[in-house]
Amino acid sequence: MLSIALGELIQIFRNRLVLVTMFVIPAASGAGYIYLYDKVPGLDRGAVAAVLMFLIAAMSLYTTAVTTLAARRQNLFLKRLRSTAAGDTGILAGLLLPVTAISLAQVTAILAVLAVVAGGPADPLLLAGAVLATVAMMLGLGLATAGLTNSPEHAQVTTLPILVGTLVVAGWVGFTGTEELTLLKRVLPGGSASELVVNAWNGGVPIADSLILLVPTLGWVAVAIALATQVFRWEPRR
Amino acid sequence: MVPLPVERAGGWNGHMSSTPVIDVERLNLTYGDFHAVRDLTFQVRRGELYALLGTNGAGKTSTLETVEGHRAATSGTVRVFGQSPRDRRAVRPRMGIMLQESGFSPDLTVRESIRLIGSLTRRRDTVERVLGAVGLTRKAGTKVAQLSGGEKRRLDFATAVYGAPELVFLDEPTTGLDIQSRDDLWDTVDRLREDGATIVLTTHYLEEAQQRADRIGLMHKGAFHKEGTVFELTQTLPAEIRFSLPDTAPPPPLDAARESGETFLIETFGLQRDLHLLLGWAHEHAVELRELQAGPTRLDDVFRSIGTA
Numbered sequence: 283m284l285s286i287a288l289g290e291l292i293q294i295f296r297n298r299l300v301l302v303t304m305f306v307i308p309a310a311s312g313a314g315y316i317y318l319y320d321k322v323p324g325l326d327r328g329a330v331a332a333v334l335m336f337l338i339a340a341m342s343l344y345t346t347a348v349t350t351l352a353a354r355r356q357n358l359f360l361k362r363l364r365s366t367a368a369g370d371t372g373i374l375a376g377l378l379l380p381v382t383a384i385s386l387a388q389v390t391a392i393l394a395v396l397a398v399v400a401g402g403p404a405d406p407l408l409l410a411g412a413v414l415a416t417v418a419m420m421l422g423l424g425l426a427t428a429g430l431t432n433s434p435e436h437a438q439v440t441t442l443p444i445l446v447g448t449l450v451v452a453g454w455v456g457f458t459g460t461e462e463l464t465l466l467k468r469v470l471p472g473g474s475a476s477e478l479v480v481n482a483w484n485g486g487v488p489i490a491d492s493l494i495l496l497v498p499t500l501g502w503v504a505v506a507i508a509l510a511t512q513v514f515r516w517e518p519r520r
Numbered sequence: 521m522v523p524l525p526v527e528r529a530g531g532w533n534g535h536m537s538s539t540p541v542i543d544v545e546r547l548n549l550t551y552g553d554f555h556a557v558r559d560l561t562f563q564v565r566r567g568e569l570y571a572l573l574g575t576n577g578a579g580k581t582s583t584l585e586t587v588e589g590h591r592a593a594t595s596g597t598v599r600v601f602g603q604s605p606r607d608r609r610a611v612r613p614r615m616g617i618m619l620q621e622s623g624f625s626p627d628l629t630v631r632e633s634i635r636l637i638g639s640l641t642r643r644r645d646t647v648e649r650v651l652g653a654v655g656l657t658r659k660a661g662t663k664v665a666q667l668s669g670g671e672k673r674r675l676d677f678a679t680a681v682y683g684a685p686e687l688v689f690l691d692e693p694t695t696g697l698d699i700q701s702r703d704d705l706w707d708t709v710d711r712l713r714e715d716g717a718t719i720v721l722t723t724h725y726l727e728e729a730q731q732r733a734d735r736i737g738l739m740h741k742g743a744f745h746k747e748g749t750v751f752e753l754t755q756t757l758p759a760e761i762r763f764s765l766p767d768t769a770p771p772p773p774l775d776a777a778r779e780s781g782e783t784f785l786i787e788t789f790g791l792q793r794d795l796h797l798l799l800g801w802a803h804e805h806a807v808e809l810r811e812l813q814a815g816p817t818r819l820d821d822v823f824r825s826i827g828t829a
Contacts, residue, residue, distance in 0.1 A: 285639045293627045358623030362679075364590065365619060366640035367612035517590075 286363065286376025290350070294380055300346075307342055308388045312395035319399055327400050328480030329456030334392045335413060335479055336452035336472055339420045340445045343385035347378055347424030349437040356433050360516045370516075378421060389413055404485025408492055412478040415499040419475065420448075422506030429513030448472035456480055474498040539566045540599075541687055541718045542587055547596035549582045549742075556582045558742040559596070564735075566686075569709075569719040571729040573819075574739030575826055580722050581620065581691070583739070587720070588617055588689055600687070613642040615687040616680035620722075622672045626665035630656055633664055634678050643683020653708050654678040655701070669696040677705055687718045694725060706732070730819040740826045754817035757825055758787035761795055764810040773801045783811070791816060 294300050311334050318325060354360050354377060363373045393409070403409045423444050431440040448471055455476040460467045468474045474495040481487040481495070542564035549557040557579040564570040574580045585591040586598055589605030589612070603610050624633050634647045651657045654674045659667065667675065673696050680688055690709070694702045706728075709719060723729055729736055730750050738746045738753065746753050764782040765772060772784055774794055779785045788794040795814050802809050 285636055289625065289628060289632065289636045292632060293625060296627045354625075357626070358619065358621050359625050360623075361590070362619065362623035362637065363640065364608070365588070365612075365617040365679075366637060367608055367642045368640045369608065 283368070283372040283376040283379070286368070286373060287379040290377055291380040294384070304342070304384055304388065307338065308391045308395075311337055311392050315392075315396055316399055326457060326480070326484070327396065328483035329453070329476075330400075331393060331396055331403070331409075331483045332452045332456040332476035332479040333449070334396065335389055335416060336448050336476065338385055338388045338392065339416050340448050342388055343381060343417065344420040344424045344427075344448075345437065345441045345445060346381045346385075347421060348427045348431055348441050349434045350377060350381065351425070351428035352431040352437050353434045355428075355515065356518055358517070364516055374425070378424075382417060382421065386413070386417065403483040405482045405489075405492075408489070409479060409482035411496065412475055412482055415478070415496055415503075416472070416475045419471065419499050419502045419506065422503045422510065423471070425510035425514055426506045429510055429515060432519065444471065452476040468495065468498050471502050540564060541566050541568075541601060542570075542720070543597075543599040543602075544583075544587065545597045547583065547586065547598060548594045549579070549586060549591070550594045556742055557586075560739075560743060562737055562744070562747060564718060564720060566718055567713070567716050568734045569713065569721060569732055571721045571723065571733035571736045572739065573722065573726070573729055573736055573823065574745075575741075575823075578739035579742040580739055584689060584691060584720070584722060588615070614685055615689065616641070616682065616685035617689045618676050618680035618691055618693055620691040622664075622676055624664045624672070624675060627663060629661050629663055630667070630671075630675055631660040633675060634682065637679040638682040641679075641682055641685070643685060645683040650678045650682050653681065655704055670698060670701055673697055674701060674705070677708070681708060681712060684712060684715065685717065687720070688712060690719060690721045690723075692723055693721070694723065694728065726819045726823055736819070738822065738826065745826050746822065750819060753822050754819065755789075757817045757821055758789050759791040759814070759816050761786040761788065761791070761798060761812075761814045763798075763812045765807060766810075769807045770805055773797060 294304075315330060315334065318330075351360075360373070364370070368376075393403075397403065427437075427440050427444060431437045451467070451470045451472040452475075455467050455470075455473045456479075460473075460477055466473075468477065474497070478492055478495040478499070481492040540563040542562075544560060544562050547557055547560040548555070560579075560583060572580050572584060582591065586593050587600065587605060589600070589608060592606065598605055600611050601614055605611050628636065631647055631651070634650055638645060638647065638650065647660075648657070651660050654677050656671065656674055656678060659671060664672065664675065673693065677690075677693060680690065688709075693705060697705065709732075713719065721729065721733065733750065735749055736747065736753055737744055746756065762779070762783065762785050763772075765784060766782065774786050774788070774797060777785050786794060786798070791814060798809070801807075
C-alpha cells in the first residue's frame with residue numbers, strides 16, 4: 283500500500299495544476315474568510331467552518347478521488363496493480379492515501395486560519411471526529427461515483443451532484459440550523475456532519491446530542507461502500 | 521548477459537516435469553448471452569512453453585485472464601500451482617504477467633514503475649538487474665509518457681520477469697518490437713526457461729509459436745480446435761510438393777494435381793517417401809522438375825484450416 287501511495291504522491295507533485303490547486307484552495311478560502319470577517323460581523327463561525335470543510339472535502343478530496351480512480355482505470359493502471367500480489371483494499375488505500383492526507387492538511391490549515399482570526403473551536407476533539415467522519419463519507423461517495431465514471435473527463439459531470447449537493451447542504455444546515463426540517467437536513471449527505479461541525483465549533487450542545495449526529499454520516503459511508511462494491515470496476519468497459 | 525536473481529519463491533528445482541502448473545477443467549465463460557469460452561480443458565506442465573493461439577474473438581484473452589486470476593470463471597475449475605488464481609496473495613508472488621496493453625502511469629519514470637510494480641510482486645530482485653535484462657538501463661530516468669511503443673512493451677516485460685517468477689504469462693509480447701528487441705526478449709525468456717520457468721504465450725506471430733512452443737492450444741469460437749505439439753498439429757494436414765513440368769513431359773506420378781498451367785501439386789502425409797519417388801521418376805524420365813518446392817506443413821497452414829473446418 284505504501285509503495286502505491288508513494289507512486290501517487292510522486293505523480294501529484296509532478297502535476298503543476300494539482301500542486302497549485304493544493305495551495306490555492308486553502309489560501310483563497312482563508313483569505314476569503316478573513317475578508318468576510320471584517321465585512322460581515324457576527325457571521326456564524328461554526329457555519330463558516332462547516333462550509334470551508336466541505337469545500338475541501340468536496341472539491342479537493344471527492345472530485346480528485348473520482349478523477350484519479352477513473353484515470354487509473356482508463357490507462358489500465360488499476361489492472362496493472364491487480365496483476366501483482368497487492369490486494370484490492372491495499373490498492374485503493376494506496377491510491378487514495380495521498381489525496382486524503384493532503385485534504386486533511388488543507389482542512390487543518392483553513393480551520394487554523396479561522397481559529398486564529400475568529401477564535402478556536404469549543405470542542406476540538408469533536409471537531410476532529412466530524413472532519414474524519416466527513417472524510418470517510420466523501421471517500422465512500424468517491425468510490426461509488428468512480429464506479430459510474432468512465433474517464434477523467436466524465437468525472438467533471440458525474441461529480442457535480444455530490445459536489446454541489448454537499449456544499450449546498452453544508453451552507454443550508456450551517457447558516458439556518460436544524461430547528462426546522464430537522465430530519466431532512468440531518469439525513470441529507472453532509473447535513474449531520476455540518477451540524478456536528480457547528481456544534482463542535484460553537485459549543486453549547488450536550489456531547490451526547492452531538493455524537494448521535496455521527497450516525498447519519500457513517501450511514502452514508504455504509505451506503506456509499508455498499509454501492510461501490512456493486513458498481514466499482516477495475517477495468518474499462520469493453 | 522544479465523544473470524537471473526538467485527533467490528526464487530516456492531523452492532522449485534527448475535526441471536520440466538509432468539506436474540501441472542496450470543490445470544483448467546471444463547472452463548466456461550459467458551458475458552450476458554455470449555458464450556466466450558466453452559468447456560475448455562487443458563494443463564500446462566512445469567517448465568513448458570505453452571502457446572495459446574486462435575482467431576480473433578476465439579476466447580484466448582478471456583481464458584488467459586481467467587487463468588491469471590483477473591476474471592472469475594462462469595463454471596469449471598482453474599487451478600494454478602494447485603490453488604485458485606483468484607487468491608492473489610498466494611499465487612501472484614510466483615507468477616509474472618505481461619499484459620497486452622501497458623497500463624503504466626505516464627508521469628512515473630521507467631525506474632519508478634519497475635520499482636513500484638516489482639515491490640508489489642513480493643519477489644526479490646533489483647531494479648538495475650531488470651533494467652539491464654530488458655535493455656532499458658539508458659531509459660531508467662525517462663517518464664513512461666515519453667517511451668516509444670516498443671520501449672513500453674519492454675517495460676511491461678521487465679515487470680513480468682521481475683524476480684524471475686516460476687510462471688510467466690506473455691500476452692502478445694513482441695508486438696511493436698524491432699527484430700533486435702525481439703531477439704533480446706526471447707533470450708531472456710530462454711534464460712528463464714533454462715532455470716525452469718513455465719511460460720504461457722499468446723501471439724499473432726505464428727513462427728514464434730512454431731519455433732518455441734512445446735505445446736499449442738489452437739482456439740476457435742471459445743473451444744480448442746486442436747491441441748498438441750507443433751508436430752502433432754501439423755501432422756493433421758498434408759505436406760505439399762509443388763513443381764512445374766514442360767508440356768512434353770509424361771504425366772507425373774502420385775496423383776499430382778494440375779494446379780495451374782504447368783504447375784502441379786502433390787499433397788502427402790509421407791513427404792520424404794513421396795519426394796523420393798518423384799525425384800526417382802524425374803530421373804528415370806530425364807525430366808526437369810522446375811521450381812520444385814517441398815516442405816512440411818506449417819503452423820500457418822493449420823491456422824488457416826480453422827476457417828475451413
